[in-house]
Every structure is written in structure tokens, then in C-alpha cells.
Amino acid sequence: MNTAIKVKDLNAFFGETKVVNGVNFSCEKKEVLALIGPSGCGKSTLIRCINRLHEETPGAKAMGEIFVNGENVLAHQVDPVLVRSKVGMVFQKPNPFPTLSVFENVVVGLKLSGVRTKSILEESCERALKQAALWNEVKDQLKKPGSSLSGGQQQRLCIARALAVNPSILLMDEPTSALDPISTAKIEDLIEILKGEVTILIVTHNMQQAMRVSDRTAFMLWGELIEIERTAKIFSNPVDERTTRYISGKFG
Amino acid sequence: MLGVFQRRKILNVLVMGILYGATLLALVPLFSVFYCVVSRGWPAITLDFFTKLPSPVGEVGGGIGNAILGTATLVGMASLVGIPWGIIIGIYLSEYGRGRRATTVRLAVDILGSVPSIIIGLFVYTIMVIPMRGFSAYAGATALAILMVPTIARVTEEIFKLVPNTVRESGLALGLSRWKVILFLVLRGTFSSILTGVMLSVARIIGETAPLLFTALSNSYWQRSLSQPVASVPVQIYNYAISPFDDWHQKAWGGAFLLTVLIFILNLGTRMVSHPFSGRAS
Amino acid sequence: MGSLKPPNDIRRSDIIFSRILKISGWLLPLLILSIGLFLFENAQPTIKKFGFVFILGTVWDPIHDIFGAGPVIYGTLASSLIAIIIGTPISVAVALLLSEIIPGRLSRSLSFLVEMLAAIPSVVYGLWGIFVLAPWMRSTIEPFLAERFGAIPIFSGPFYGVGLLSAGVILAIMIVPTISSICREIFRNIPNQQREAALALGATKWEAIRLAVLKNSKAGIFGSVTLGLGRALGETLAVTMVIGNRAEISKSIFAPSQTMASLIANEYAEATSQLHLSALIQVGLTLFLVTFVVNGLARVMVWQTTLRKDAQC
Numbered sequence: 001m002n003t004a005i006k007v008k009d010l011n012a013f014f015g016e017t018k019v020v021n022g023v024n025f026s027c028e029k030k031e032v033l034a035l036i037g038p039s040g041c042g043k044s045t046l047i048r049c050i051n052r053l054h055e056e057t058p059g060a061k062a063m064g065e066i067f068v069n070g071e072n073v074l075a076h077q078v079d080p081v082l083v084r085s086k087v088g089m090v091f092q093k094p095n096p097f098p099t100l101s102v103f104e105n106v107v108v109g110l111k112l113s114g115v116r117t118k119s120i121l122e123e124s125c126e127r128a129l130k131q132a133a134l135w136n137e138v139k140d141q142l143k144k145p146g147s148s149l150s151g152g153q154q155q156r157l158c159i160a161r162a163l164a165v166n167p168s169i170l171l172m173d174e175p176t177s178a179l180d181p182i183s184t185a186k187i188e189d190l191i192e193i194l195k196g197e198v199t200i201l202i203v204t205h206n207m208q209q210a211m212r213v214s215d216r217t218a219f220m221l222w223g224e225l226i227e228i229e230r231t232a233k234i235f236s237n238p239v240d241e242r243t244t245r246y247i248s249g250k251f252g
Numbered sequence: 253m254l255g256v257f258q259r260r261k262i263l264n265v266l267v268m269g270i271l272y273g274a275t276l277l278a279l280v281p282l283f284s285v286f287y288c289v290v291s292r293g294w295p296a297i298t299l300d301f302f303t304k305l306p307s308p309v310g311e312v313g314g315g316i317g318n319a320i321l322g323t324a325t326l327v328g329m330a331s332l333v334g335i336p337w338g339i340i341i342g343i344y345l346s347e348y349g350r351g352r353r354a355t356t357v358r359l360a361v362d363i364l365g366s367v368p369s370i371i372i373g374l375f376v377y378t379i380m381v382i383p384m385r386g387f388s389a390y391a392g393a394t395a396l397a398i399l400m401v402p403t404i405a406r407v408t409e410e411i412f413k414l415v416p417n418t419v420r421e422s423g424l425a426l427g428l429s430r431w432k433v434i435l436f437l438v439l440r441g442t443f444s445s446i447l448t449g450v451m452l453s454v455a456r457i458i459g460e461t462a463p464l465l466f467t468a469l470s471n472s473y474w475q476r477s478l479s480q481p482v483a484s485v486p487v488q489i490y491n492y493a494i495s496p497f498d499d500w501h502q503k504a505w506g507g508a509f510l511l512t513v514l515i516f517i518l519n520l521g522t523r524m525v526s527h528p529f530s531g532r533a534s
Numbered sequence: 535m536g537s538l539k540p541p542n543d544i545r546r547s548d549i550i551f552s553r554i555l556k557i558s559g560w561l562l563p564l565l566i567l568s569i570g571l572f573l574f575e576n577a578q579p580t581i582k583k584f585g586f587v588f589i590l591g592t593v594w595d596p597i598h599d600i601f602g603a604g605p606v607i608y609g610t611l612a613s614s615l616i617a618i619i620i621g622t623p624i625s626v627a628v629a630l631l632l633s634e635i636i637p638g639r640l641s642r643s644l645s646f647l648v649e650m651l652a653a654i655p656s657v658v659y660g661l662w663g664i665f666v667l668a669p670w671m672r673s674t675i676e677p678f679l680a681e682r683f684g685a686i687p688i689f690s691g692p693f694y695g696v697g698l699l700s701a702g703v704i705l706a707i708m709i710v711p712t713i714s715s716i717c718r719e720i721f722r723n724i725p726n727q728q729r730e731a732a733l734a735l736g737a738t739k740w741e742a743i744r745l746a747v748l749k750n751s752k753a754g755i756f757g758s759v760t761l762g763l764g765r766a767l768g769e770t771l772a773v774t775m776v777i778g779n780r781a782e783i784s785k786s787i788f789a790p791s792q793t794m795a796s797l798i799a800n801e802y803a804e805a806t807s808q809l810h811l812s813a814l815i816q817v818g819l820t821l822f823l824v825t826f827v828v829n830g831l832a833r834v835m836v837w838q839t840t841l842r843k844d845a846q847c
Contacts, residue, residue: 274628344558348555368767374573374815431551431552465799486655489661
């Protein structure tokens with residue numbers, strides 16, 4: 001089976017307000033799918049449904065089906081905690097745990113799932129930091145607090161933290177919008193390498209970024225999925241008029 | 253053998269249970285005190301309770317009328333000084349409150365608010381009771397006034413700070429002097445909120461016992477002069493509670509009932525009157 | 535075109551107004567200094583006689599004019615320590631429940647109830663202590679502790695219901711609102727991204743609270759506990775009514791004891807000699823200084839944590 005994620009008739013609400021309206025799409029294994037659209041179109045809400053984070057907001061709910069590796073994660077009997085341990089997430093603002101060291105930040109997910117053996121933790125830490133292209137910069141500073149790193153490094157730390165538990169899917173919610181251009185470029189390079197190992201769903205309001213890193217791009221407007229297509233095609237020759245308007249109207 | 257995941261789930265449920273349990277535990281004394289105060293104190297509430305003097309030692313009957321009047325007198329006198337002084341300081345901190353001098357005053361408000369009330373009583377004892385050679389309502393009221401000031405000052409400052417600067421600016425733009433702007437424009441709009449501060453500080457001082465022990469002391473008769481010792485409900489409760497007489501114990505509960513009801517009403521009242529500074533930002 | 539300066543009468547009234555405000559404000563620091571000064575002044579007889587060894591003296595014997603504040607300092611510290619040991623976990627639990635677990639309206643109602651704990655006057659707690667808590671301690675808790683843990687010195691000896699333990703329990707009840715309301719503020723100020731980071735890694739609710747909230751609040755919780763301590767040190771009536779009024783150091787927590795505040799409240803009426811009175815005032819001065827320092831420390835700690843939070847954002 002080559003489908004990593006399949007979203008079927010997804011509707012998401014904040015109280016009475018519907019913010020995701022009848023969304024259907026699938027995401028292939030090991031591809032990078034970018035979600036673009038104007039602010040408030042529901043793209044962040046959409047990915048937060050995938051790891052069941054959406055429902056943590058009081059009054060929020062999601063209805064429909066989301067199949068992650070064949071299993072419907074929105075089903076009632078499914079435990080959100082288990083879902084989240086298989087689906088990693090990186091947030092817009094880097095959020096390492098400030099009181100934990102770099103090392104402790106990376107392995108926190110592993111420790112939660114019960115891994116105690118020091119050698120395994122150290123090994124996983126090194127692997128994850130290398131995957132996040134951060135190892136060389138911090139290998140001598142593993143004991144320093146997570147908050148002592150620069151913004152770009154902190155975000156890569158968060159990526160390492162998410163990768164340490166070997167998720168099959170990585171959700172990224174505007175991961176570079178709070179970073180400077182150099183850090184942004186580093187992370188975009190990272191995504192290029194990571195996609196060989198993990199399926200990536202990235203929300204971005206930066207169309208150039210979508211063009212640079214993604215295989216396919218989905219355009220959302222007012223909670224609806226308007227168009228989803230190979231990246232090159234959607235930006236050069238979109239089918240829907242609304243997509244055209246959005247793409248031509250934005251200036252980076 | 254339980255898997256790691258199962259153990260984590262169980263621990264989660266356990267901890268939630270502990271959190272709920274601890275909260276219930278914390279509220280048990282509240283309900284117990286309320287229950288006792290009502291069940292043991294209500295029977296003591298009679299007309300005599302409010303109107304009669306304490307009966308002679310060991311005799312049943314009488315009331316704590318003088319103590320009730322005494323508390324009203326002391327709170328009234330304290331408010332005459334404490335409320336204006338507290339409001340003035342609150343205005344000072346809010347309107348003239350930048351810079352190191354104001355910070356010292358702000359710090360003093362905080363510090364004064366955390367000095368144990370018995371120390372305040374002792375202090376007033378040394379500056380009033382000793383020179384005046386006797387306990388008096390004046391001394392008691394002074395101690396209570398000092399206790400009121402920090403609460404009122406804090407509330408006033410916070411409320412004034414919430415008034416948007418446009419109000420002040422439009423007043424000044426009309427050519428009004430600054431003090432008029434403050435008193436007639438800013439103060440006017442904050443009345444109800446300052447009222448909550450007043451209610452809070454009154455609720456605090458009507459139950460104060462320790463400072464009155466060395467200032468107003470106690471009195472078995474109706475008040476004849478303000479420079480004589482004066483009875484008050486909290487001190488009466490204390491004296492009756494530690495006595496060996498059942499009738500007096502019941503009156504102590506009656507006094508506790510009175511105080512608790514008043515304090516509860518005052519606190520509910522502050523919730524009714526809107527006070528923006530304690531509303532949570534959602 | 536007249537002068538652009540405000541007319542003289544407006545300037546003058548403004549100056550008078552601001553002068554009145556400034557003077558009223560400055561009366562406060564003056565007041566606090568006076569408190570210290572007058573207490574010091576009136577404690578001179580015993581200060582001259584016992585000096586600062588007053589604090590170390592372990593005998594408090596008004597009949598023979600021997601005044602050592604050791605027993606009441608011990609009583610104060612011990613009762614406050616018991617209060618903190620019992621009260622802190624409960625306060626943090628309440629704060630966590632109300633800020634992390636229970637939603638809006640219910641949380642507000644429950645927090646109102648918790649605040650009501652703080653509104654009950656000390657003397658009413660004392661009354662309840664004498665007639666409800668102490669008898670219950672004597673019939674239920676203390677026998678249980680004595681039976682199970684009697685070998686440990688602090689649980690040894692006879693119990694009466696009134697004593698150090700009961701005083702500590704009542705103090706614990708009284709400081710829960712203080713500690714929990716500050717903790718709730720601290721928890722509220724933790725950015726939600728921290729909680730989400732933990733949850734996104736597959737943490738259970740408790741694990742997320744531990745990682746995102748508790749680990750980030752250590753300093754603030756410590757500050758709130760110190761503030762609770764400051765409150766406990768000065769509590770008078772509730773303690774006076776259940777502590778047993780014996781100014782003696784004992785190793786058992788069941789034993790009757792005396793705190794600085796309860797000593798003053800209890801003996802002022804019998805203090806006929808100048809020396810006795812002076813000794814009581816000196817105890818008052820000591821209490822004043824101790825609470826001054828503790829509350830000052832607490833303020834700095836809580837202030838520092840709020841500064842750090844602002845810097846992080």
C-alpha cells in the first residue's frame with residue numbers, strides 16, 4: 001500500500017464554526033505534500049486533525065475519516081496518545097523544552113515510550129540530530145539547555161525531537177515562518193533529504209517554499225480543498241480559477 | 253505483565269484522580285466550617301442576640317449587642333480614614349507612578365499588606381494605648397485603618413490603570429486642570445470598581461481579632477465613649493470560645509455565623525459588580 | 535495670543551494636588567519604618583537585659599522573669615513547616631486541576647470556593663479548630679499516627695488534639711488559597727506551545743503537564759510556597775486556639791506548643807511587669823523582621839519568574 005495518509009470527508013469545527021469543509025485527499029508515502037492558502041483557510045486545522053491535536057482545544061471537534069497507514073485515527077476507540085507517537089509534528093514557533101538539555105529534548109519522546117537504556121538513547125539522539133542536520137553544531141553542547149540555541153537551531157532541535165521516535169509521517173506547520181532566511185534555507189535542504197525517510201506534510205504561506213521543497217501541492221480556501229496537483233503543474237498551469245487568482249495575487 | 257503504554261495510561265488516570273481528590277480535600281474544611289457555623293450558630297441568632305448585653309459570667313441568656321455595635325463603630329471609623337487614604341495612594345501610584353520614588357511607595361504597600369495583623373496591633377499599642385494610658389476605640393480603628401489601606405490602594409491603582417489614556421487626554425485638551433481630570437473624569441467611571449475594593453477590605457477587617465486585642469480590648473457594656481475599650485464581634489467570639497460555658501460557646505458560633513454571612517455577602521457582591529482586573533484573559 | 539503656559543491658578547492647584555498625593559504615599563514607607571522603630575524602642579528593657587541571645591534562650595518563664603524566645607521560634611517554624619508539607623502538594627494539585635484540566639466556567643466556580651477559604655476569618659477557623667478539628671485529631675488522626683509510627687520521635691508521646699500538629703493542619707488549610715492562586719497564575723502564563731509540543735510527542739495528559747507545566751514552574755512554585763510561608767508565620771488567632779499554649783520545645787508534633795504570634799496574643803493580658811511586656815514586644819519585633827525577610831524573598835522570587843517569562847516570549 002503506497003498511501004501514507006488518506007483524508008475522507010473531513011469536517012472540523014471550533015464550536016459551531018466550521019473551518020474545514022468536506023476535505024478529501026491522499027498523500028503518498030515518502031512524498032512531500034505542501035498545503036498552501038490564505039490565512040484562516042483551515043490548512044493548520046487540517047494537519048492538526050491528523051495527529052488529533054485539534055480536539056485539545058476546548059469546543060473543537062473533527063468528523064470524518066483519516067487513514068494513517070491504513071488505520072482510521074479519528075475512530076472513537078483509537079487513543080490519541082498512540083496516534084501522536086506515530087505522527088510527528090513541528091510547530092511554527094520553535095518550542096524546545098527550556099529546562100531540558102539538548103540531549104534530553106531529543107530523547108524525550110523515546111523516554112516517554114519507555115526506553116531507558118542509556119546507549120540506545122544516546123544512539124538515537126545522535127541519529128536524530130544527524131537527520132536534522134544539527135549534530136555537528138551541537139555535539140559538544142548536548143548538556144546545554146535547549147533554549148540556549150539560536151532560533152534556527154532550536155527549530156532543527158524540534159525536528160530532531162520529532163524524528164527521534166521514528167514517525168512514519170512528519171507534519172510541519174509553517175516551520176520556517178519565524179526564522180531568518182539562512183535558517184530557512186537549511187531547513188528546506190533538510191526536507192529534501194528527509195523525504196527519503198519519512199512522509200512530510202508541510203503547511204506554508206510561502207509559495208516559493210512550496211515550489212522548492214514539495215512534490216505535490218494542495219491549495220485550500222475557506223476550509224475547502226480546491227486543487228491538489230503536482231507542484232510544477234499547479235504553479236504553472238492551475239485548473240481552478242481561484243487557484244490562479246491566489247497564486248498570481250501573492251508576492252512571496 | 254502490563255505493557256509500558258498500559259502503565260502510562262493507568263498512571264494518567266491515577267494522577268487525575270489524585271488531583272480531583274486533593275481539590276475535594278481542600279474544600280472539605282470550607283464545607284465543614286460553613287456547616288458548623290450554620291448548624292451551631294443559627295440557633296443563637298435571636299433578637300436578644302442583637303440587642304442585649306452579655307449576661308453575667310455563668311448565666312445563660314443575653315446577647316452580644318454591644319459587640320455588634322462595636323464592630324460597626326470600629327469599621328466605620330476605620331473606613332473614614334482608611335478608604336480615602338487608600339484611594340489617594342492608589343491614585344498616586346497610577347497617575348504619578350513612574351520612577352523610583354513611586355516604586356518605593358508601591359513596595360511599601362505590598363510590604364504593609366503582608367505585615368501580620370498582630371504586629372500592627374502591637375504597633376498601635378505602643379503609639380496610642382501606652383501614651384493614652386488605656387485602650388480605646390480610636391486605637392482599634394487606627395489599627396483596622398492601617399490594615400485596610402493596602403487592599404484599597406492596590407485595587408484603586410489597578411482600576412485607574414485600566415482607564416484608557418484617551419479619557420485623561422480629552423479632559424486635559426478641554427483645558428481642565430489635572431486634578432479635576434483625575435477626580436471628575438477618571439474617578440467617576442471607576443466608582444463601582446473601587447466599591448469592590450472597599451467591600452473586599454471591609455470583608456477583611458470585620459473578622460480581624462488579633463490587632464483589636466491590644467487596642468480596643470473588650471467591653472461588657474454599651475459604648476459610652478470612643479476613648480474607652482470597645483467590644484467587637486471577633487474578640488467576643490474568641491473570649492467566648494475559650495471560656496468553659498456552653499451558652500457562651502453557642503454565642504461564639506452565633507457571632508461566627510454573623511461574620512461569615514456578612515463576609516460571604518460582601519465577596520459575592522464584589523463578583524456581581526464587574527471588576528475587570530480579576531477577569532481572566534481568555 | 536496669550537502665554538502657552540497653563541494659567542497660574544491651574545498650575546497651583548495641580549501642584550497642591552500632587553503634593554497631597556505624594557505625601558500620602560510617602561507616609562507608608564514612613565509607617566513601616568515607624569513600626570520597626572517603635573517596637574524596637576519599646577522592647578528596650580529586654581533587649582538591654584538579654585541582648586540578642588534572646589533568640590537562642592530556651593526558657594520562657596514570665597514568673598521568674600526569664601525570657602528566651604527559643605520555644606516560640608521553634609513553635610513558629612515547626613507549625614509553618616507542617617503547614618507547608620501538607621499544604622503545598624494540595625495547593626499545586628488544586629492549581630493544576632483548575633488551570634489544566636477543568637474547563638472555564640466550572641473552573642471559575644471552583645476557584646471562587648477555594649478563594650472563600652481565604653475569606654474565613656482566623657478566629658472562625660480557631661473556633662472550628664477547638665470544637666471540630668482538635669477533637670477529630672484526638673479521636674482519629676493522632677491515635678492512628680501514634681499507633682503506626684509511634685517509634686519515630688516526632689510521633690511519640692501523649693496527644694491531646696490541641697498541639698503543634700493541629701496548628702499545622704489549620705495553617706495548611708489557610709495557606710492553600712494563597713499558594714494555589716499564585717501557582718494558577720504561573721501555569722496560565724506558560725505558553726500553550728509547550729503543552730502542544732509535549733502532546734504532539736505522544737504524551738499523556740499527565741506527562742504533558744509534567745513536561746510543559748511543572749518543569750517550567752519550579753521557581754515560581756517555590757516563590758508561591760515562600761509567600762504561603764510568610765502568611766503562615768503571621769497567623770494568630772486560629773493558631774492560638776488550637777496550639778495548646780505551652781512555650782516549651784518538645785520533639786513530638788502532638789505536644790502543645792506556642793508560636794510567636796500566639797504567645798503575644800495569649801500573654802498580653804497577664805503582662806503586668808514592664809519586663810514581661812517588653813519581652814512580648816521583642817518577640818513581636820522578631821516576628822516583624824522574620825516575616826519582612828520571608829515575604830521580601832518571596833516577592834523577589836515571584837517577580838523574577840514573571841520577568842523571565844516575559845523575556846522568553
